[in-house]
Amino acid sequence: MQDKISQIKKEYLEKIGKASSLKELDSLFLALFGKKGEIALLPKEFPKLSDTERRKIGPAFNAVKQELEKAIEKKREEVREESYKALENEKLTLQGVPLEARKGHLHLATQFKKEIIDLFNKLGFYQFDAPHVEWDKYNFEYLNIPKDHPSRDMWDTLYVDTSRLEVEPGQMLLRTHTSNFWPRLMEKGKAPIRAMSFDRCFRYEAIDARHSHTFNQFEVAVVGEKITMANLKFLSDYLLKAILGKEAKSRFRPKYYPFVEPGVGIDCLCVFCHGRGCKICSGTGWFEIAGAGMIHPNVFKSTDLDPKKYTGLAWGFGPDRMLMIKHEIEDIRYFLEGDLKFLQEY
Ligand SMILES: [Zn+2]
Incomplete structure:
Protein backbone atom coordinates (compact mmCIF):
# COMPACT_ATOMS: atom_id res chain seq x y z
CA MET A 1 0.00 0.00 0.00
CA LEU A 94 -0.38 43.32 -32.23
CA GLN A 95 -0.37 45.58 -35.27
CA GLY A 96 -2.85 48.47 -34.94
CA VAL A 97 -4.55 50.45 -37.68
CA PRO A 98 -2.33 53.49 -38.39
CA LEU A 99 -3.85 56.60 -36.78
CA GLU A 100 -3.21 58.69 -39.89
CA ALA A 101 -5.51 56.53 -41.98
CA ARG A 102 -8.48 57.16 -39.69
CA LYS A 103 -7.81 60.76 -38.70
CA GLY A 104 -10.60 63.15 -39.63
CA HIS A 105 -10.17 66.67 -40.97
CA LEU A 106 -12.17 69.81 -41.54
CA HIS A 107 -14.75 69.78 -44.31
CA LEU A 108 -13.63 71.44 -47.54
CA ALA A 109 -16.11 74.30 -47.03
CA THR A 110 -14.89 74.82 -43.45
CA GLN A 111 -11.26 74.88 -44.59
CA PHE A 112 -12.21 77.49 -47.18
CA LYS A 113 -14.12 79.50 -44.61
CA LYS A 114 -11.06 79.57 -42.37
CA GLU A 115 -8.85 80.63 -45.27
CA ILE A 116 -11.12 83.50 -46.27
CA ILE A 117 -11.81 84.67 -42.75
CA ASP A 118 -8.04 84.79 -42.13
CA LEU A 119 -7.56 86.76 -45.35
CA PHE A 120 -10.06 89.42 -44.36
CA ASN A 121 -9.00 89.49 -40.75
CA LYS A 122 -5.71 90.79 -42.08
CA LEU A 123 -7.58 93.73 -43.61
CA GLY A 124 -9.24 94.51 -40.29
CA PHE A 125 -12.60 92.84 -40.95
CA TYR A 126 -14.39 91.22 -38.04
CA GLN A 127 -16.97 88.45 -38.14
CA PHE A 128 -20.59 89.24 -37.46
CA ASP A 129 -23.01 86.36 -37.87
CA ALA A 130 -26.72 87.12 -38.03
CA PRO A 131 -29.53 84.63 -37.32
CA HIS A 132 -30.49 81.94 -39.81
CA VAL A 133 -34.14 82.28 -38.81
CA GLU A 134 -34.73 85.93 -39.46
CA TRP A 135 -37.40 88.64 -39.41
CA ASP A 136 -38.66 89.83 -42.75
CA LYS A 137 -37.47 93.37 -42.01
CA TYR A 138 -33.78 92.45 -41.83
CA ASN A 139 -33.89 90.08 -44.75
CA PHE A 140 -35.97 92.33 -47.03
CA GLU A 141 -37.52 95.57 -45.80
CA TYR A 142 -34.45 97.31 -44.43
CA LEU A 143 -32.62 96.20 -47.54
CA ASN A 144 -34.88 98.36 -49.71
CA ILE A 145 -37.16 95.47 -50.64
CA PRO A 146 -40.60 96.54 -49.39
CA LYS A 147 -43.54 94.17 -49.11
CA ASP A 148 -45.14 93.30 -52.42
CA HIS A 149 -42.17 94.70 -54.30
CA PRO A 150 -41.58 92.66 -57.47
CA SER A 151 -37.89 92.30 -56.61
CA ARG A 152 -38.88 89.84 -53.88
CA ASP A 153 -39.40 87.36 -56.67
CA MET A 154 -35.62 87.23 -57.05
CA TRP A 155 -35.51 85.06 -53.94
CA ASP A 156 -37.46 81.85 -53.47
CA THR A 157 -38.05 82.28 -49.80
CA LEU A 158 -38.83 79.66 -47.17
CA TYR A 159 -41.23 81.18 -44.65
CA VAL A 160 -41.59 79.87 -41.12
CA ASP A 161 -45.03 78.69 -40.04
CA THR A 162 -45.80 81.06 -37.18
CA SER A 163 -49.43 80.00 -36.63
CA ARG A 164 -48.61 78.82 -33.10
CA LEU A 165 -46.72 82.01 -32.22
CA GLU A 166 -48.03 85.50 -31.79
CA VAL A 167 -46.40 86.52 -35.01
CA GLU A 168 -48.09 87.74 -38.16
CA PRO A 169 -47.84 85.27 -41.04
CA GLY A 170 -44.94 85.95 -43.38
CA GLN A 171 -42.86 87.82 -40.83
CA MET A 172 -40.41 85.06 -40.03
CA LEU A 173 -38.29 83.29 -42.61
CA LEU A 174 -35.10 81.42 -43.28
CA ARG A 175 -32.72 84.07 -44.50
CA THR A 176 -32.19 84.00 -48.23
CA HIS A 177 -28.77 85.67 -48.09
CA THR A 178 -26.16 86.71 -45.56
CA SER A 179 -27.06 90.35 -46.32
CA ASN A 180 -29.27 90.40 -43.23
CA PHE A 181 -26.13 91.01 -41.16
CA TRP A 182 -25.44 94.54 -42.34
CA PRO A 183 -28.82 96.16 -41.60
CA ARG A 184 -28.52 94.57 -38.15
CA LEU A 185 -25.11 96.18 -37.71
CA MET A 186 -26.08 99.51 -39.28
CA GLU A 187 -29.13 99.96 -37.08
CA LYS A 188 -26.79 100.21 -34.11
CA GLY A 189 -25.81 103.56 -35.66
CA LYS A 190 -22.09 103.16 -35.24
CA ALA A 191 -19.61 103.73 -38.05
CA PRO A 192 -17.12 102.85 -39.40
CA ILE A 193 -18.18 99.27 -40.04
CA ARG A 194 -15.87 96.70 -41.52
CA ALA A 195 -17.55 93.34 -41.05
CA MET A 196 -17.92 89.99 -42.73
CA SER A 197 -20.05 86.89 -42.55
CA PHE A 198 -19.42 83.43 -43.95
CA ASP A 199 -22.51 81.41 -43.27
CA ARG A 200 -25.45 79.40 -44.50
CA CYS A 201 -28.46 80.66 -46.44
CA PHE A 202 -31.62 78.91 -47.50
CA ARG A 203 -33.89 79.04 -50.53
CA TYR A 204 -36.86 77.17 -51.85
CA GLU A 205 -34.92 75.54 -54.66
CA ALA A 206 -35.33 72.20 -56.34
CA ILE A 207 -32.07 70.38 -55.75
CA ASP A 208 -29.88 69.60 -58.72
CA ALA A 209 -26.17 69.58 -59.54
CA ARG A 210 -25.94 73.40 -59.37
CA HIS A 211 -28.70 74.36 -56.93
CA SER A 212 -29.37 73.51 -53.32
CA HIS A 213 -31.82 74.64 -50.64
CA THR A 214 -28.86 75.22 -48.31
CA PHE A 215 -25.65 76.92 -49.38
CA ASN A 216 -22.89 79.16 -48.11
CA GLN A 217 -22.39 82.85 -48.77
CA PHE A 218 -19.49 85.06 -47.93
CA GLU A 219 -20.30 88.71 -47.63
CA VAL A 220 -18.51 91.83 -46.49
CA ALA A 221 -19.95 95.22 -45.62
CA VAL A 222 -17.99 98.40 -45.22
CA VAL A 223 -19.54 101.65 -44.05
CA GLY A 224 -17.53 104.76 -43.46
CA GLU A 225 -16.51 108.10 -44.91
CA LYS A 226 -15.24 108.18 -48.47
CA ILE A 227 -15.93 104.52 -49.24
CA THR A 228 -16.11 104.16 -53.03
CA MET A 229 -16.31 101.65 -55.87
CA ALA A 230 -12.49 101.67 -55.90
CA ASN A 231 -12.54 99.92 -52.52
CA LEU A 232 -14.90 97.37 -53.99
CA LYS A 233 -12.58 96.72 -56.91
CA PHE A 234 -9.63 96.34 -54.55
CA LEU A 235 -11.47 93.82 -52.34
CA SER A 236 -12.55 91.76 -55.35
CA ASP A 237 -9.03 91.51 -56.77
CA TYR A 238 -7.57 90.88 -53.31
CA LEU A 239 -9.83 87.87 -52.79
CA LEU A 240 -9.49 86.44 -56.29
CA LYS A 241 -5.70 86.66 -56.37
CA ALA A 242 -5.45 85.05 -52.94
CA ILE A 243 -7.67 82.14 -53.93
CA LEU A 244 -7.06 81.59 -57.63
CA GLY A 245 -3.54 82.96 -58.06
CA LYS A 246 -1.82 86.16 -59.13
CA GLU A 247 -3.18 86.02 -62.66
CA ALA A 248 -6.78 86.28 -61.45
CA LYS A 249 -8.61 89.39 -62.63
CA SER A 250 -12.08 90.74 -62.04
CA ARG A 251 -14.42 92.84 -64.15
CA PHE A 252 -17.59 94.68 -63.16
CA ARG A 253 -20.84 94.56 -65.10
CA PRO A 254 -23.84 96.72 -64.23
CA LYS A 255 -26.41 94.61 -62.42
CA TYR A 256 -29.56 95.27 -60.47
CA TYR A 257 -29.80 94.42 -56.78
CA PRO A 258 -32.40 96.40 -54.81
CA PHE A 259 -30.09 97.09 -51.85
CA VAL A 260 -27.22 98.64 -53.78
CA GLU A 261 -26.87 101.61 -56.14
CA PRO A 262 -24.97 101.24 -58.38
CA GLY A 263 -25.00 97.45 -58.39
CA VAL A 264 -22.50 95.25 -60.14
CA GLY A 265 -22.04 91.66 -61.06
CA ILE A 266 -18.43 90.66 -60.61
CA ASP A 267 -16.86 88.30 -63.13
CA CYS A 268 -13.56 86.57 -62.79
CA LEU A 269 -11.22 85.93 -65.72
CA CYS A 270 -11.39 82.18 -66.36
CA VAL A 271 -8.34 80.66 -64.74
CA PHE A 272 -8.55 77.58 -66.92
CA CYS A 273 -8.41 79.22 -70.36
CA HIS A 274 -7.14 82.70 -69.40
CA GLY A 275 -10.04 84.33 -71.20
CA ARG A 276 -9.91 82.33 -74.43
CA GLY A 277 -13.10 80.43 -73.65
CA CYS A 278 -13.51 76.86 -72.41
CA LYS A 279 -16.07 74.39 -71.10
CA ILE A 280 -15.92 75.67 -67.53
CA CYS A 281 -16.61 79.30 -68.48
CA SER A 282 -19.13 78.22 -71.18
CA GLY A 283 -16.88 79.74 -73.84
CA THR A 284 -17.14 83.32 -72.50
CA GLY A 285 -13.67 83.56 -70.91
CA TRP A 286 -15.24 84.84 -67.67
CA PHE A 287 -17.41 83.44 -64.93
CA GLU A 288 -19.67 85.30 -62.58
CA ILE A 289 -18.63 84.92 -58.97
CA ALA A 290 -20.13 87.74 -56.96
CA GLY A 291 -22.71 90.46 -56.66
CA ALA A 292 -21.88 93.78 -55.10
CA GLY A 293 -22.45 97.51 -55.08
CA MET A 294 -22.65 100.67 -53.02
CA ILE A 295 -25.21 100.39 -50.22
CA HIS A 296 -28.46 102.05 -51.31
CA PRO A 297 -29.30 105.34 -49.55
CA ASN A 298 -32.70 103.84 -48.65
CA VAL A 299 -30.94 101.24 -46.50
CA PHE A 300 -29.51 104.11 -44.45
CA LYS A 301 -33.05 105.30 -43.71
CA SER A 302 -33.63 102.57 -41.18
CA THR A 303 -30.48 103.60 -39.31
CA ASP A 304 -29.16 106.66 -37.54
CA LEU A 305 -26.31 106.88 -40.00
CA ASP A 306 -26.36 109.94 -42.27
CA PRO A 307 -26.06 108.86 -45.95
CA LYS A 308 -24.65 112.29 -46.76
CA LYS A 309 -21.74 111.67 -44.45
CA TYR A 310 -21.32 107.93 -44.84
CA THR A 311 -21.26 105.62 -47.80
CA GLY A 312 -20.95 101.87 -47.79
CA LEU A 313 -20.24 98.92 -49.94
CA ALA A 314 -21.53 95.39 -49.75
CA TRP A 315 -20.11 92.49 -51.59
CA GLY A 316 -20.99 88.82 -51.51
CA PHE A 317 -20.16 85.65 -53.33
CA GLY A 318 -20.93 81.95 -53.23
CA PRO A 319 -17.98 80.05 -51.79
CA ASP A 320 -19.48 76.71 -52.81
CA ARG A 321 -19.45 77.81 -56.43
CA MET A 322 -15.91 79.10 -56.08
CA LEU A 323 -14.79 75.74 -54.67
CA MET A 324 -16.59 73.90 -57.47
CA ILE A 325 -14.65 75.94 -60.02
CA LYS A 326 -11.34 75.65 -58.19
CA HIS A 327 -11.52 71.89 -57.66
CA GLU A 328 -13.67 71.06 -60.71
CA ILE A 329 -16.40 69.61 -58.48
CA GLU A 330 -19.38 68.93 -60.67
CA ASP A 331 -22.16 68.63 -58.12
CA ILE A 332 -23.06 71.04 -55.32
CA ARG A 333 -24.85 68.23 -53.45
CA TYR A 334 -21.48 66.84 -52.36
CA PHE A 335 -21.17 69.75 -49.93
CA LEU A 336 -24.16 68.64 -47.88
CA GLU A 337 -23.85 64.89 -48.17
CA GLY A 338 -21.63 62.79 -45.94
CA ASP A 339 -20.04 60.91 -48.84
CA LEU A 340 -16.74 59.66 -47.39
CA LYS A 341 -15.07 59.39 -50.79
CA PHE A 342 -15.65 63.09 -51.34
CA LEU A 343 -14.79 64.08 -47.79
CA GLN A 344 -11.51 62.15 -47.80
CA GLU A 345 -10.43 63.60 -51.14
CA TYR A 346 -10.29 67.19 -49.84
ZN1 LIG B 1 -12.49 79.28 -69.49
Missing part, protein backbone atom coordinates in the same frame (compact mmCIF):
# COMPACT_ATOMS: atom_id res chain seq x y z
CA GLN A 2 2.78 2.32 0.96
CA ASP A 3 4.47 1.61 -2.37
CA LYS A 4 1.26 2.29 -4.27
CA ILE A 5 0.89 5.67 -2.58
CA SER A 6 4.50 6.55 -3.36
CA GLN A 7 4.01 5.42 -6.94
CA ILE A 8 0.91 7.63 -7.39
CA LYS A 9 2.72 10.57 -5.81
CA LYS A 10 5.76 10.19 -8.07
CA GLU A 11 3.74 9.66 -11.24
CA TYR A 12 1.36 12.54 -10.69
CA LEU A 13 3.88 15.07 -9.46
CA GLU A 14 5.70 14.46 -12.71
CA LYS A 15 2.51 14.84 -14.79
CA ILE A 16 1.53 18.00 -12.93
CA GLY A 17 5.02 19.42 -13.52
CA LYS A 18 4.68 18.87 -17.26
CA ALA A 19 1.12 20.19 -17.57
CA SER A 20 0.90 23.44 -19.51
CA SER A 21 -2.82 24.25 -19.52
CA LEU A 22 -5.65 24.56 -17.02
CA LYS A 23 -7.52 21.96 -19.00
CA GLU A 24 -4.74 19.40 -18.50
CA LEU A 25 -4.63 20.18 -14.79
CA ASP A 26 -8.39 19.74 -14.53
CA SER A 27 -8.16 16.24 -15.98
CA LEU A 28 -5.26 15.37 -13.69
CA PHE A 29 -7.35 16.55 -10.73
CA LEU A 30 -10.22 14.35 -11.86
CA ALA A 31 -7.89 11.38 -12.36
CA LEU A 32 -6.80 11.77 -8.74
CA PHE A 33 -9.78 13.09 -6.82
CA GLY A 34 -12.76 12.39 -9.08
CA LYS A 35 -15.31 9.71 -8.27
CA LYS A 36 -13.08 7.06 -9.75
CA GLY A 37 -9.87 8.94 -9.06
CA GLU A 38 -6.82 7.04 -7.88
CA ILE A 39 -6.63 8.88 -4.58
CA ALA A 40 -10.37 8.83 -4.09
CA LEU A 41 -10.50 5.06 -4.49
CA LEU A 42 -7.61 4.27 -2.16
CA PRO A 43 -9.47 4.51 1.19
CA LYS A 44 -11.77 1.73 -0.02
CA GLU A 45 -8.82 -0.60 0.34
CA PHE A 46 -8.04 0.48 3.92
CA PRO A 47 -10.39 -2.05 5.58
CA LYS A 48 -8.22 -4.82 4.11
CA LEU A 49 -5.20 -3.57 6.06
CA SER A 50 -4.12 -4.61 9.52
CA ASP A 51 -4.55 -2.10 12.35
CA THR A 52 -0.83 -1.38 12.51
CA GLU A 53 -0.61 -0.79 8.78
CA ARG A 54 -3.73 1.38 8.79
CA ARG A 55 -2.26 3.57 11.53
CA LYS A 56 0.79 4.18 9.39
CA ILE A 57 -0.98 4.53 6.06
CA GLY A 58 -3.58 7.01 7.26
CA PRO A 59 -1.22 9.95 7.89
CA ALA A 60 0.92 9.06 4.86
CA PHE A 61 -2.16 8.98 2.62
CA ASN A 62 -3.36 12.34 3.94
CA ALA A 63 0.06 13.91 3.45
CA VAL A 64 0.27 12.74 -0.19
CA LYS A 65 -3.30 13.79 -0.84
CA GLN A 66 -2.57 17.30 0.42
CA GLU A 67 0.71 17.47 -1.42
CA LEU A 68 -0.91 16.58 -4.74
CA GLU A 69 -3.75 19.05 -4.18
CA LYS A 70 -1.29 21.82 -3.42
CA ALA A 71 0.89 20.86 -6.41
CA ILE A 72 -2.12 21.14 -8.74
CA GLU A 73 -3.20 24.46 -7.23
CA LYS A 74 0.33 25.86 -7.47
CA LYS A 75 0.64 24.76 -11.09
CA ARG A 76 -2.73 26.33 -11.88
CA GLU A 77 -1.40 29.67 -10.61
CA GLU A 78 1.71 29.30 -12.75
CA VAL A 79 -0.30 28.50 -15.87
CA ARG A 80 -2.53 31.51 -15.26
CA GLU A 81 0.49 33.79 -14.81
CA GLU A 82 1.95 32.47 -18.05
CA SER A 83 -1.21 33.12 -20.00
CA TYR A 84 -1.47 36.70 -18.66
CA LYS A 85 2.10 37.34 -19.71
CA ALA A 86 1.43 35.90 -23.16
CA LEU A 87 -1.63 38.14 -23.48
CA GLU A 88 0.37 41.20 -22.52
CA ASN A 89 3.07 40.40 -25.06
CA GLU A 90 0.40 39.89 -27.67
CA LYS A 91 -1.02 43.33 -26.93
CA LEU A 92 2.37 44.91 -27.42
CA THR A 93 3.09 43.20 -30.68
